[in-house]
Amino acid sequence: xxxxxxxxxxxDEIPAAPTGFLRRYVFSTDHKVIGKQFLFLGLSFLAVGGxxxxxxxWQLARPGVPVPIVGxxxxxxxxxxxxxxxxxxxxxxxxxxxxxxxxxxxxxGGFGNFLLPLMIGARDMAFPRLNLASFWTMAAxxxxxxxxxxxxxxxxxxxxxxxxxxxxxxxxxxxxxxxxVVAIYLNGASSVMGAVNYITTxxxxxxxxxxxFRMPLTVWGFFLTSILNALFVPVLAAAMxxxxxxxxFGTQFFVAGSTVGAGGDPILYQHLFWLFGHPEVYILIxxxxxxxxxxxxxxxxxxxxxxxxxVYSLIGVVILSTAVYGHHMFTTGxxxxxxESFMVLTMIISVPTSLLYLNWLxxxxxxxxxxxTPMLFCLGLVFTFGVGGLTGLYLADIVADMYLHDTYFVVGxxxxxxxxxxxxxxxxxxxxxxxxxxxxxxxxxxxxLHFWPTFxxxxxxxxxxxxxxxxxxxxxxxxxxxxxFLRPLLPLNRFISEAxxxxxxxxxxxxxxxxxxxxxxxxxPKNPWGVGTLEWTVASPPPHHNFDRLPVVVxxxxxxGHPAAWALGRDWLAQDELPIxxxxxxxxxxxxxxxxxxxxDGSPEGPx
Amino acid sequence: MSIELPHDASLSGHLVDGVLGYLTWSTCVTFAAxxxxxxxxxxxxxxxAGRTRAHHSHGNRxxxxxxxxxxxxTMFVVVDVTLAARAASQLHGVFWRYPDADPxxxxxxxxxxxxSWTFRTAGPDGRFGTSDDxxxxxxxxxxxxxxxxxKLRSRDVVHSLYLPSFRTKIDAVPGSTTRLWFQAxxxxxxxxxxxxxxxxxxxxxxxxxxxxxxxxxQAWLARAETDGRLRGEIAGSAxxxxxxxxxxxxxx
Numbered sequence: 001x002x003x004x005x006x007x008x009x010x011x012d013e014i015p016a017a018p019t020g021f022l023r024r025y026v027f028s029t030d031h032k033v034i035g036k037q038f039l040f041l042g043l044s045f046l047a048v049g050g051x052x053x054x055x056x057x058w059q060l061a062r063p064g065v066p067v068p069i070v071g072x073x074x075x076x077x078x079x080x081x082x083x084x085x086x087x088x089x090x091x092x093x094x095x096x097x098x099x100x101x102x103x104x105x106x107x108x109g110g111f112g113n114f115l116l117p118l119m120i121g122a123r124d125m126a127f128p129r130l131n132l133a134s135f136w137t138m139a140a141x142x143x144x145x146x147x148x149x150x151x152x153x154x155x156x157x158x159x160x161x162x163x164x165x166x167x168x169x170x171x172x173x174x175x176x177x178x179x180x181v182v183a184i185y186l187n188g189a190s191s192v193m194g195a196v197n198y199i200t201t202x203x204x205x206x207x208x209x210x211x212x213f214r215m216p217l218t219v220w221g222f223f224l225t226s227i228l229n230a231l232f233v234p235v236l237a238a239a240m241x242x243x244x245x246x247x248x249f250g251t252q253f254f255v256a257g258s259t260v261g262a263g264g265d266p267i268l269y270q271h272l273f274w275l276f277g278h279p280e281v282y283i284l285i286x287x288x289x290x291x292x293x294x295x296x297x298x299x300x301x302x303x304x305x306x307x308x309x310x311v312y313s314l315i316g317v318v319i320l321s322t323a324v325y326g327h328h329m330f331t332t333g334x335x336x337x338x339x340e341s342f343m344v345l346t347m348i349i350s351v352p353t354s355l356l357y358l359n360w361l362x363x364x365x366x367x368x369x370x371x372x373t374p375m376l377f378c379l380g381l382v383f384t385f386g387v388g389g390l391t392g393l394y395l396a397d398i399v400a401d402m403y404l405h406d407t408y409f410v411v412g413x414x415x416x417x418x419x420x421x422x423x424x425x426x427x428x429x430x431x432x433x434x435x436x437x438x439x440x441x442x443x444x445x446x447x448x449l450h451f452w453p454t455f456x457x458x459x460x461x462x463x464x465x466x467x468x469x470x471x472x473x474x475x476x477x478x479x480x481x482x483x484x485f486l487r488p489l490l491p492l493n494r495f496i497s498e499a500x501x502x503x504x505x506x507x508x509x510x511x512x513x514x515x516x517x518x519x520x521x522x523x524x525p526k527n528p529w530g531v532g533t534l535e536w537t538v539a540s541p542p543p544h545h546n547f548d549r550l551p552v553v554v555x556x557x558x559x560x561g562h563p564a565a566w567a568l569g570r571d572w573l574a575q576d577e578l579p580i581x582x583x584x585x586x587x588x589x590x591x592x593x594x595x596x597x598x599x600x601d602g603s604p605e606g607p608x
Numbered sequence: 609m610s611i612e613l614p615h616d617a618s619l620s621g622h623l624v625d626g627v628l629g630y631l632t633w634s635t636c637v638t639f640a641a642x643x644x645x646x647x648x649x650x651x652x653x654x655x656x657a658g659r660t661r662a663h664h665s666h667g668n669r670x671x672x673x674x675x676x677x678x679x680x681x682t683m684f685v686v687v688d689v690t691l692a693a694r695a696a697s698q699l700h701g702v703f704w705r706y707p708d709a710d711p712x713x714x715x716x717x718x719x720x721x722x723x724s725w726t727f728r729t730a731g732p733d734g735r736f737g738t739s740d741d742x743x744x745x746x747x748x749x750x751x752x753x754x755x756x757x758x759k760l761r762s763r764d765v766v767h768s769l770y771l772p773s774f775r776t777k778i779d780a781v782p783g784s785t786t787r788l789w790f791q792a793x794x795x796x797x798x799x800x801x802x803x804x805x806x807x808x809x810x811x812x813x814x815x816x817x818x819x820x821x822x823x824x825x826q827a828w829l830a831r832a833e834t835d836g837r838l839r840g841e842i843a844g845s846a847x848x849x850x851x852x853x854x855x856x857x858x859x860x
Contacts, residue, residue, distance in 0.1 A: 086810045138739025159805045165782055166765040171722075171807055173839040259721075260762045266766055266782055301655065305667030306676060331768060331803075332779045333786035336704050340696060347688035354680035359667065362676065366663035368655040379650065386642050390635040393687060399627045399695045399703065403775040406768060406803035423645055467611045468756075472772040474803045485614045485772055485799055492611065561662040571661065 015123065017544035024067045027136075030129035030544060031113045034135050036437060037572035038109030039430075041135075041142065042102050043257045043514075047507075049097035052090050053506050056311070059087055061490075061497035063479040084478045088157040091476055093149075095160025096180065099418065100187045101142055107287045108229075109138065109194060114437060118535035118542060119219050121207025121551045126200040134193035141186035141337035148179035156180035159476060161277070164254030167248045171568065178247050185240040188233045198222055206532070207576075209553035213311070214575065215253020216557040217304060217534050218309055224318045225283050232279040232322070239272035268327055278325035285417060288425030289356060292378045292559065295428055296360055298531045299375035300367025301571055303558040306359040313359075316352035324349055327495050331405045332400050339398055346396040353389060357382075368561070372448030372529075377428035380455045381421050387459070388416030391466060410468025415462045423458070427451075430463055434514075435528050440521030446513040453506040460499035468492060485540070506507060532574040533557045551576035552584070614772040617819065619791035620702050621775035627694065634687045654710055703776075706789050707755035710852075713748060718760040720767035720780035722806060723813040731833065742832045746815040749832075751825035752795050758788045768804035771817060777803050792819035 018024050021259070025392040028034060050299070055074075058067055059082045066072075071080025082090070113131065117124055125131045131215065149155045158167035165377025167177055202223045206215070215223075241378040245251040246264070254269045297304040304310065326334065326342030360382055369375065394400045403408065434442045469475075473486050480486040480493065527536040534551055559573040613625060653659070665672070707713040719726040727748045731740035750756045760769060760780040770777035771790065778788040779789060798814035820828060 070790065084811065087806075088808050088810075098639075163766055163805070166805070168806060171765045256781075257763050257765075259782075263783065265784075267784070300653075300662060302662035302664065303666045305665070307666060308668060308675060309673060332781060333784070336699065340699070343695060344692055347684075347692050351680055351684050355676055355681055358676045358679055359641075361642070361649070362667045362672065364646070364649040364653065366665070367649070367653050368659050368662040369650060369653055370655050371650070379646070382646065383643070386639055390639055393635060393691065394628070394631050397627060397631065397691050397695050399624055399698050400631060402703070402777060403628070403772075404769070405777060458700055470613065471611050472614045474770065474801055476805040476810060480811075481803060482814055483799055483813055487688050488763075537695055561664045564663055566661070572689060 005506070012383030014545045014548070024099070027132060029124070029132050030436070031117050031125045031128070031131060032546075034131050035110050035114030037135050038105040038113060038138070039111070039437075041138065042105030042107075042110055046102040046106065047099050047511075049094050049102050050504055050507065052094040052097070052384060054086070054501065055082060055498040056090050056094060056219040057497035059080070059478065060480065060496040063481055064069070068162060074269075080211050085154065085157065087478045088476075089155040092156050092159050092180075093145075096145070096156075096184070099160060099280070100184060101138075101145065103284055103418065103422050103426070104136060104187075104191065105138060107284065107422065108191070108222065108225060108290075109135070109427070110201050110290070111218075111426075111429050111433065112194070112198060112226075112287065114202070114433065115535060116201055116216060116222055117205065118436075118538070118546055119533055120205060120210050120551060121534045121547060122201060123550075125128075126204055127197045130193050130197050134190045134197065137186055137193065138190035141183045141190060144179050144186060145183035148176040148183070148417075151175040151179065159235035161273060162243070163244070163273075164243065164264075164266040165257060167243060167269075168237035168255050170257070170260060171257065177242065181240050181244045182246065184547065185237055188237045188240070190198075191229050191233045192237075193232070198226035199230060202226075207547075207551050207553055210534075211553075213308065214553055215558045217293035217307070217310060217314075218287070220314055221287040221293075224314055225286045225605055228279045228283045228286075228318055228321065232276045232283070235272055237402070239269060239276070242272075243269070267329075267332055271325075273317055274325035274328045278328065279321045281414070281418065282321040283420055285318070286314060288381065288422050291379050292339065293356075293363075293426050293428050294533070295374055295378045296363045296382075297558040297560060298529060299363050300369045301555075301560045303365060303366040303560055305357070305362030307367070309355055309558065310359045311357040313352035317349060317356070320349040320352070321346065323543050327396055327401070330401045343396055343398050347393075350389075350393070357386070357389070368573045372431075373442070373444055373451060374428045374432035376448065376451045376455075376531035377424045377431065377486065380451065381424040383455075384416050384420040384424065384459060384462075387463060387466075388413060388421055391416065403472075404469060406474055407474055408465045408473045409543075412462045412465030412469055415465065420458045420462055427454075431527070432512070433535075434517065434521075435472050436535055436540050436542070438518055438521075439539075440517050441524050441528070442517040442521060443513050446509055446516075450506060450509040450513065453509075457499045457503035457506065461496050461503055464492060464496035464499065468496070491594060510604070530570060530572050532559050532572045532577075534575055537574055537576060552578065554578065613775075616773060616775065617792055617796060618771075618774040618776075619793050620772070623698050627691070630694075631691070638687070644808075656782055659668040672850070680705050696700065706787060707757050710755055712754045713757050714747065714754055716750075716756060716758050718748075718758050718769060718780065719763060720760065720769070720802075720813075721763040721804070722765060725800060725813070725815045740833065742829065744832075746800075748800060748815065748817045749825065750792055750819050751822045752792045752819050753822065754777075755791050757810065760786045760788070765806050766804050767802050767806045767813065770801040770803035771798065772801065773798040773817075779804060792817075794829060795819050795821055795824070796853055800849035 026099040064081055066080030075082055084360055090483060154176055156177045158172050158177060165171055240254040246253055246255055252262040252267050255264040256266055293304055293310055324342060324346040326338060327346045330339055393412060394404055395413060431442055431447055469490055471489055473480055473489055525541045526540055553575045555575055557575055561571045562573055565571055565573050637772040717728040725746050726743060728741050728743045730736050731742050733740055734787055760778060762782045764782060767780040768777050769780060774790045776790055778786050798817040800817050802810055802813035
């Protein structure tokens with residue numbers, strides 16, 4: 001564990017940067033370019049999925065009322081009204097797009113790619129061409145998914161979970177569902193290619209001295225997520241292959257019921273789906289946890305509290321996440337022994353999660369916190385993840401789940417984590433690493449203006465959904481007013497929808513800020529935030545080969561506020577700042593050397 | 609705009625409400641503590657003129673670790689372990705103790721399809737699949753004060769029988785039989801919903817549960833027996849698609 005990572009033969013050779021336009025910007029093997037491609041792809045689909053959410057909220061607030069502005073264009077044949085079929089397609093595609101084509105590419109594809117080599121001191125990924133293949137496989141998947149809108153019988157309508165037998169020819173005879181299956185399969189192939197690459201990169205390409213326990217928690221997050229991805233996305237792929245066979249070749253793996261007289265098992269699909277699906281929740285949230293763990297330390301100007309406990313907690317969550325998926329299936333009539341085991345295992349996972357969360361609080365305690373935009377988003381995540389995590393307890397309890405299962409309580413719970421927490425982490429990451437990615441700052445005032453309405457409205461929306469679900473409303477309901485007991489909830493549904501429109505509209509501030517800053521933002525120096533991880537020791541944006549000279553790492557990622565650093569006139573030490581001789585981690589020597597040795601980037605510079 | 613649980617008309621729904629109450633209470637207290645801590649840390653541990661330096665600590669001293677583990681384990685015992693123990697005892701004592709042996713039990717076979725519910729009771733001879741079966745569409749008639757024992761099947765896709773006023777639901781899965789029991793404690797008309805997305809008209813898959821006092825129920829049953837519209841023939845009794853008894857004898 002403590003052996004410094006090697007960087008392989010020829011690691012010190014600086015590869016030449018490609019010159020042609022296609023090789024530089026389109027079919028690039030540079031992890032930084034691929035990371036940006038994933039980021040743009042993810043943000044675009046985030047906008048599409050978000051607009052779909054607006055339409056869903058319109059229908060729930062005003063069932064049967066024509067959609068203003070875009071109604072005639074999108075639902076012209078129905079007079080601008082969202083039909084039940086269109087609504088079903090909307091929530092199916094909203095879930096699919098957000099999970100597989102927005103959040104996954106933004107965090108794992110985008111930031112994972114951009115940050116991993118830079119943060120561990122490598123010149124690129126272990127397999128640059130596999131990386132290229134990973135992006136273009138994802139691009140192909142988006143093409144197939146988009147095509148499913150334009151086929152006879154319309155887009156897929158079986159929900160993002162695509163439960164059999166609804167997703168087989170019995171419930172979804174159209175080509176759209178088949179294309180959905182292919183798109184998810186390709187998306188999974190892309191994820192696995194990325195995962196294998198990330199794992200190899202972290203194991204093989206760490207700079208000298210970058211031991212596992214000196215890796216930034218962001219790297220730990222991507223590393224552990226990749227392990228889950230490599231293990232469990234193939235399970236989803238298997239389910240997709242079987243479903244494809246059922247749909248196209250007439251096999252009966254998942255087909256059953258007296259309508260068709262087949263002897264397959266629809267529950268097998270649920271087992272396969274959730275055996276992947278629950279780790280998937282952690283696949284998405286663990287990078288966010290890693291990023292937030294680092295950023296809380298950076299902006300509290302204080303080392304991460306209990307770094308090793310955090311790492312072991314993350315590992316604990318990864319291991320346990322493989323054995324809790326059954327809590328998605330409590331109402332399928334599963335064996336009592338199985339149900340109870342899953343309930344207990346699900347509850348045990350709250351221990352490492354609490355440790356991680358308490359360490360965040362510990363990091364903030366007695367810090368000298370700077371409330372910059374990335375920090376605001378991180379603190380927002382700490383809040384919403386608290387609500388999202390605690391409401392998970394309701395659904396882990398079989399007795400409570402008998403009532404709450406398949407209600408909006410579930411929707412609110414997983415949106416607080418998969419939507420709210422992940423978006424807040426993604427925004428924090430964008431604001432924080434934008435200067436490194438593009439060499440320019442994002443506007444700080446617009447950033448704060450983006451944060452507050454986003455934070456308030458997303459909590460109103462998703463906590464509102466918890467309340468609606470507590471009152472009993474089922475999910476995926478085209479028109480709740482069909483039920484007497486749900487009719488009193490209409491005012492609350494309207495209120496949630498209005499908050500959702502605010503949430504949607506606030507994102508325009510981000511879009512404006514993003515594009516304005518891309519071309520007009522203030523130029524960023526090497527290390528604008530004054531932190532010590534390796535990506536901040538190179539230029540912004542980094543050169544093609546990242547490091548002119550491979551760094552030698554001498555300390556952990558969070559040496560913030562170290563008393564010895566004050567002698568250098570700042571409050572941070574870079575991971576590769578070389579001591580003259582090294583008692584302990586060499587800080588004393590560095591300090592004694594004083595101003596004689598110029599720090600990697602001069603004095604800390606704040607963002608303008 | 610009042611947010612409350614639907615009216616509880618069941619024998620054991622109060623157990624669910626009790627668990628929900630404990631969950632709400634314990635999670636709200638926990639979260640309030642977190643928020644107070646966060647606000648305090650943000651308000652008083654901000655970088656400002658008099659506070660330019662953070663306290664330097666990696667939080668890895670034994671007492672730091674002991675503190676985090678103590679808090680996490682306390683939470684685990686007070687919330688998780690308590691809930692799991694309570695759930696296990698209620699599941700075994702009530703929800704999973706099916707009324708197989710109770711002679712008062714009313715057995716009902718439920719068939720779900722896109723997008724309706726069919727309920728079949730055995731009729732006076734106590735046997736399913738005979739010509740005196742009573743079959744109703746989207747309406748489940750039950751007596752108050754007797755255990756109602758449902759077995760469910762689905763003809764096409766996965767559905768989920770959801771009884772908000774009874775705090776329970778169970779999936780109806782093509783190719784297998786699931787079961788559920790409950791007991792109405794008061795007469796009235798309650799809604800039956802489908803909770804599992806089952807296609808375009810999922811939202812229309814609504815039924816009614818009509819609970820009557822025993823004598824009113826018997827009167828309804830007698831009427832149903834003579835009312836051809838409610839008799840087994842409506843669904844083609846002899847060729848009833850699932851045929852005969854649904855594992856009632858084996859107790860599963």
